[in-house]
Amino acid sequence: MHSVRADDQQWEPSVERPDGTRRRATIHDVAKLAGVSRQTVSRAVNDKGEIDPATKERVLEAARLLDYRPSRFARGMVQKGAVTAGLVIPDLMNPFFPEVAAGVLEAAEQRGWQVVVWDSRIDEAREREALDVLSHQADAVIGYFRSPDDVLARHLGGVPLVLLERGPQQTRFAAVGIDAAAGLERGMAHLVAAGHRRIGMLDGVHGPGPRRQAFLEEARRHGLPVDEGWTELCDEHSVAGGEAGMERLLDARPEITAVFGFNDLMAVGAMRAARRRGRRVPDDLAVLGFDGLSLGELVEPALTTLHIDKRRLGRLAVEQVARLRAGEEPMSGPDAWIIPELVVRASA
Amino acid sequence: MHSVRADDQQWEPSVERPDGTRRRATIHDVAKLAGVSRQTVSRAVNDKGEIDPATKERVLEAARLLDYRPSRFARGMVQKGAVTAGLVIPDLMNPFFPEVAAGVLEAAEQRGWQVVVWDSRIDEAREREALDVLSHQADAVIGYFRSPDDVLARHLGGVPLVLLERGPQQTRFAAVGIDAAAGLERGMAHLVAAGHRRIGMLDGVHGPGPRRQAFLEEARRHGLPVDEGWTELCDEHSVAGGEAGMERLLDARPEITAVFGFNDLMAVGAMRAARRRGRRVPDDLAVLGFDGLSLGELVEPALTTLHIDKRRLGRLAVEQVARLRAGEEPMSGPDAWIIPELVVRASA
DNA sequence: TTGTACGCGTTATCAA
DNA sequence: TTGATAACGCGTACAA
Numbered sequence: 001m002h003s004v005r006a007d008d009q010q011w012e013p014s015v016e017r018p019d020g021t022r023r024r025a026t027i028h029d030v031a032k033l034a035g036v037s038r039q040t041v042s043r044a045v046n047d048k049g050e051i052d053p054a055t056k057e058r059v060l061e062a063a064r065l066l067d068y069r070p071s072r073f074a075r076g077m078v079q080k081g082a083v084t085a086g087l088v089i090p091d092l093m094n095p096f097f098p099e100v101a102a103g104v105l106e107a108a109e110q111r112g113w114q115v116v117v118w119d120s121r122i123d124e125a126r127e128r129e130a131l132d133v134l135s136h137q138a139d140a141v142i143g144y145f146r147s148p149d150d151v152l153a154r155h156l157g158g159v160p161l162v163l164l165e166r167g168p169q170q171t172r173f174a175a176v177g178i179d180a181a182a183g184l185e186r187g188m189a190h191l192v193a194a195g196h197r198r199i200g201m202l203d204g205v206h207g208p209g210p211r212r213q214a215f216l217e218e219a220r221r222h223g224l225p226v227d228e229g230w231t232e233l234c235d236e237h238s239v240a241g242g243e244a245g246m247e248r249l250l251d252a253r254p255e256i257t258a259v260f261g262f263n264d265l266m267a268v269g270a271m272r273a274a275r276r277r278g279r280r281v282p283d284d285l286a287v288l289g290f291d292g293l294s295l296g297e298l299v300e301p302a303l304t305t306l307h308i309d310k311r312r313l314g315r316l317a318v319e320q321v322a323r324l325r326a327g328e329e330p331m332s333g334p335d336a337w338i339i340p341e342l343v344v345r346a347s348a
Numbered sequence: 349m350h351s352v353r354a355d356d357q358q359w360e361p362s363v364e365r366p367d368g369t370r371r372r373a374t375i376h377d378v379a380k381l382a383g384v385s386r387q388t389v390s391r392a393v394n395d396k397g398e399i400d401p402a403t404k405e406r407v408l409e410a411a412r413l414l415d416y417r418p419s420r421f422a423r424g425m426v427q428k429g430a431v432t433a434g435l436v437i438p439d440l441m442n443p444f445f446p447e448v449a450a451g452v453l454e455a456a457e458q459r460g461w462q463v464v465v466w467d468s469r470i471d472e473a474r475e476r477e478a479l480d481v482l483s484h485q486a487d488a489v490i491g492y493f494r495s496p497d498d499v500l501a502r503h504l505g506g507v508p509l510v511l512l513e514r515g516p517q518q519t520r521f522a523a524v525g526i527d528a529a530a531g532l533e534r535g536m537a538h539l540v541a542a543g544h545r546r547i548g549m550l551d552g553v554h555g556p557g558p559r560r561q562a563f564l565e566e567a568r569r570h571g572l573p574v575d576e577g578w579t580e581l582c583d584e585h586s587v588a589g590g591e592a593g594m595e596r597l598l599d600a601r602p603e604i605t606a607v608f609g610f611n612d613l614m615a616v617g618a619m620r621a622a623r624r625r626g627r628r629v630p631d632d633l634a635v636l637g638f639d640g641l642s643l644g645e646l647v648e649p650a651l652t653t654l655h656i657d658k659r660r661l662g663r664l665a666v667e668q669v670a671r672l673r674a675g676e677e678p679m680s681g682p683d684a685w686i687i688p689e690l691v692v693r694a695s696a
Numbered sequence: 697t698t699g700t701a702c703g704c705g706t707t708a709t710c711a712a
Numbered sequence: 713t714t715g716a717t718a719a720c721g722c723g724t725a726c727a728a
Contacts, residue, residue: 026705037715042707052713069506072432072485073424074705077720082485084420084464092453093642098446105440105467114485116432117465119453137420137430137462158417239646268646294441298587298616300648374721385699390723400697422721425704699728704721712715 015066025066034062045070083113085321086134088143090122094237094265095293096310097144100164103314104142111322120144122205131155140321146206149173160324162317167210174323174330176316176337183306183340184214187260187288190304190342192222196258196286199224201231202245202270204262211290215260230256234266242269250277258286258348264293264305271299271347286348290340301346308340373414382410393418431461433669434482436491438470442585442613443641444658445492448512451662452490459670468492470553479503488669494554497521508672510665515558522671522678524664524685531654531688532562535608535636538652538690540570544606544634547572549579550593550618552610559638563608578604582614590617598625606634606696612641612653619647619695634696638688649694656688 015029027045031038036059043051044059045068062068076082087104089097101117108115116138118130127145134141135157142162145152149171152161163175191199201215212231219226230253234245242261246269249259259274261267267289271281279285281301289296292307316338320330330336375393379386384407391399392407393416410416424430435452437445449465456463464486466478475493482489483505490510493500497519500509511523539547549563560579567574578601582593590609594617597607607622609615615637619629627633629649637644640655664686668678678684 027707028705038706039708039715040713043714046707050713055713064506067506070484071425071705073421074720075484075707076421077419077425077705077722078707080720084485092446092450095443095446098440098443101465102440102467105465109466114464114481116462117449117453118457119450133462136418136423137432158412158415239642272646294587295643295646298620298643299646375723376721386722387699387724388697391698394723398697403697419721422704423723425706425721426723428704697728700726702723702725704723706720707718708720709718710716712713 024071025063025068027068027070029066030059030063030068033066034059083111083140083325084116084138085113085318086116086118086130086138086141086143088118088120088127088130088134088141088145090120090144091237092119094263095295096263096265096291099310100314100317103311103316104318105314106311107315107318111318113318118143122146128155135159140325142317142321160321162320162324162330164313164317168332174320176313176320176331178210178308178313179337179339180210181214181217183290183308183342184211184218184260186340186342187290187306188215188218188222190344191258191286191288191348192224194258194286194348197222197224198253198256199226199230199258199260200249200253200256201260202242202249202262202266203231203233204237204266205233205235205241207233211260211262229253234262237263237265239265239269239272242266243273244269246270246273247277250274250279256285258288261287261289264289264291264296264303267303267305267347268295268299271301271303282346282348288348292340292343296343296345304345304348305343306340307343309338313338373411373416375416375418377414378407378411378416381414382407431459431488431673432464432486433461433666434464434466434478434486434489434491436466436468436475436478436482436489436493438468438492439585440467442611443643444611444613444639447658448662448665451659451664452666453662454659455663455666459666461666466491470494476503483507488673490665490669508669510668510672510678512661512665516680522668524661524668524679526558526656526661527685527687528558529562529565531638531656531690532559532566532608534688534690535638535654536563536566536570538692539606539634539636539696540572542606542634542696545570545572546601546604547574547578547606547608548597548601548604549608550590550597550610550614551579551581552585552614553581553583553589555581559608559610577601582610585611585613587613587617587620590614591621592617594618594621595625598622598627604633606636609635609637612637612639612644612651615651615653615695616643616647619649619651630694630696636696640689640691644693652693652696653691654688655691657686661686 015025027038027041031041041059044056120126124147140160144164161173163171163173165177166175203212232245232249234241267287271287274285289303289305292305296303296305323330375386375389379389389407392404468474472495488508492512509521511521513525514523551560580593580597582589615635619635622633637651637653640653644651644653671678
């Protein structure tokens with residue numbers, strides 16, 4: 001019977017190579033130390049049956065001594081089924097995205113998948129970097145990307161991709177998104193019903209997109225005296241970005257009585273800027289957000305907004321991945337498009 | 349010269365086994381289809397030199413046809429160095445944690461590590477589940493855990509762990525945390541200097557912890573007429589939790605003139621509850637938060653709070669992991685403890 | 697430029 | 713209950 005001891009002088013949580021350098025202990029080292037075969041070590045470590053309790057104890061002791069941990073790679077080689085998804089988020093500081101991420105994580109957990117998260121910090125170079133890594137280390141990627149399809153494809157190396165918030169006409173990849181047109185329709189109807197006609201919009205940093213397009217479309221439909229000149233590009237999707245944009249918009253279009261925010265953060269910024277200028281919200285200026293962050297309930301006046309089910313967006317993305325992996329057709333149309341719900345509070 | 353075509357009738361992004369089932373294409377299949385050796389495929393796919401451009405093209409075409417992607421496991425076996433850390437977060441909906449996560453992600457990215465994220469949703473069972481998975485799939489784990497050390501150890505299988513916000517006397521694992529005592533000292537000094545003596549506290553769901561302890565300690569130091577009876581346990585670390593707790597606290601201790609929130613969310617809830625009861629903030633009741641969420645700048649009155657550098661907390665945790673992996677002693681004491689900064693705004 | 701042979705660490709199969 | 717052997721898919725010397 002072997003006694004379990006790694007060394008006479010000292011034991012190390014690693015094993016010495018012939019050349020003197022140290023490497024992590026492998027199952028083989030444990031087997032040698034415990035005086036059993038690799039197979040027996042495997043049985044002990046993985047809690048299989050068919051092993052003598054005493055043997056098992058001896059093996060585990062040896063493993064502990066050597067600080068042995070099975071290589072996840074070697075394991076993965078032989079046991080199929082581990083799925084890792086990559087998730088690329090543009091800005092963890094914007095409360096919108098953690099909620100989407102929560103939906104992804106939740107759905108992934110239910111399927112037994114893991115999720116590797118990357119924060120691209122709204123930087124296309126970092127987007128590509130994320131893809132370079134994830135295309136090697138993940139079985140599929142979900143995320144927000146600004147890069148065009150061909151760039152994505154080039155850095156993707158064939159890994160399935162599900163884009164967040166990209167319309168079908170904007171990408172050939174699978175996607176889940178938000179029905180901006182349906183949202184703006186509801187929002188605009190609300191403002192027009194309240195008598196507003198001179199309505200502005202604070203647009204996101206990326207310029208003309210579905211939200212602005214839908215905004216202009218609705219303005220036209222309602223016959224409002226509103227065109228591109230009533231939209232103001234902001235340089236950050238943040239409260240500060242909204243404040244600065246609102247200042248400019250009020251300079252350019254002082255006659256507005258209502259304003260759409262690209263998102264809730266910017267809408268809150270708009271409220272603050274407007275009030276600083278002495279405009280009461282909603283009496284002098286109605287403000288409408290887009291997102292439905294819980295933050296909107298805490299500001300004063302509380303923010304009227306187009307609420308999006310962000311967790312569902314994340315869950316849907318995971319479902320798209322599952323379809324892709326199964327070789328099925330991804331969802332498209334209404335199934336993959338979340339319709340914002342108008343939540344009326346005090347600001348509009 | 350071989351022509352590249354997977355099949356005469358149809359091609360499939362997979363390969364048929366002798367038994368008729370399908371499996372993913374391997375490097376071997378690509379080699380066969382392209383009429384080269386596996387080695388050549390490897391060269392083509394990994395963009396090494398020393399390969400005829402025409403050959404490379406043929407190989408890549410074959411790879412495309414078979415939807416070939418290198419197995420990350422087989423790759424990992426032969427190329428060491430890929431590090432994956434696990435991150436366990438209790439609640440992605442609380443803006444505090446995404447910011448910590450951003451710090452972790454940032455530091456991990458700099459080191460070329462990946463991060464697998466889990467949302468334990470404040471559930472000890474899910475904590476253990478996370479550990480069971482991550483102990484297999486990650487090289488180290490960072491996270492918030494409520495489970496006691498021995499439970500953690502049992503589910504950890506020897507994987508290095510860095511605990512977030514656990515004091516040295518509370519765990520034998522490496523940790524990084526927040527110096528609650530230093531924070532409360534500053535906060536209490538501020539309130540006392542403003543003349544407050546009847547000060548209450550809304551405590552977190554987990555009951556007596558460093559923050560409450562420091563609160564009582566400071567109250568004693570300042571000779572305030574305050575004891576355990578002036579603290580109120582809340583059942584959620586949220587605005588709603590703070591509101592409900594504040595209602596109870598005002599019932600139990602209507603004489604209070606100031607209140608500490610366990611975190612900013614709860615402090616905001618406290619403000620709302622107080623104002624609903626007709627108390628003006630800060631005139632009738634001063635409210636002090638703990639976290640420094642940007643949210644606090646948006647509410648009215650803006651929240652005075654003990655600001656924590658949450659990103660730094662995350663970065664520090666990664667640094668601890670690096671030390672653990674290098675076999676070094678993890679940081680302890682002041683190096684691993686973040687001191688909250690008092691940010692005075694309108695609420696106190 | 698291309699191919700052969702081997703090792704990486706683990707689990708599964710089957711025989712002892 | 714235990715052990716020998718064969719995969720698993722890839723990269724990399726080294727040989728051709």
